[in-house]
Amino acid sequence: MEDVLGNSSFLANSFPLQSIFDSSCEGDKFPLGFMELLGVQDFTSTPLFDTTHQFPSLETDPPMKIESPDAFNLPATPNSSSISSASSDAVNDEAVKVDEQEEDQQKTKKQLKPKKINQKRQREPRFAFMTKSEVDHLEDGYRWRKYGQKAVKNSPFPRSYYRCTSSSCNVKKRVERSFTDPSIVVTTYEGQHTHPSPLMPRPSLGGSHLNSAIAAGAAFGMPMQRSQTHYYHHRQHPFGNTLSALGHDGSSINAGFLHERRLCSSGQSLLKDHGLLQDIIPSHMLKEE
């Protein structure tokens, strides 16, 4: 399991971009499940993003990143520029949430039952991506504890739920295997780490672009992959301040993440991403939510 970096095989550049996002996102339920989305036909013809354009600095193996989530509510236009929609329900009063969550967590832990604190369960920003790997649980520099596993409808593979073991960090991730291609692991991160990676990448892991990718990944809890990984934004971009800079939600990208960003400042991809997101996300979309 610790051999992820070495053992995983990765998607070839030809691997199709697919629109994938969390079907469980509130307010935007999709008729298709996560894995079903993976099976979207004809995905090769209409990549959502020109990844080479997106990650010009990652010459050999640019992570493919896809804005996803709610944007796909848009009337079936797989090739329309998909936009992440940072939905506000995910971030509404997130600033407050940081404090409240701790309380809530304590409450819910003790009482377990009263779960109806807010009408809608608050969702953290999500970020999904696919990786071709033999192992389900990819090493991403953080420590995770599995807290659940569920069978997924229409998929022979179960979905596993992990939580960051850091007590103050409420980042979660879901891991499931594509039933269309069992060699592909789909990982969805939810939330942002509030602490540096305990297993931060070593400076000499590989090429500079690799370090960048890893650093970027680690900042958001993404696996350290050597090669092709497909990223999908959920609701928000992982690099929070982009939207807030655009005045989308007014705030809440948590400072912890920004801090991490700095920790990972070697990641040029971050900067690229940042800029790209701004290009990608039309302001009207941001306002809509």
Next chain:
DNA sequence: CGCTTTTGACCTGCGC
């Protein structure tokens, strides 16, 4: 002994 994983039960939201 402490931490992680497993697993069944329970909760919640959504579509019909």
Next chain:
DNA sequence: GCGCAGGTCAAAAGCG
């Protein structure tokens, strides 16, 4: 309102 599916909890088991 009901049923389904996703998500979470927590006790028990497993492991180092």
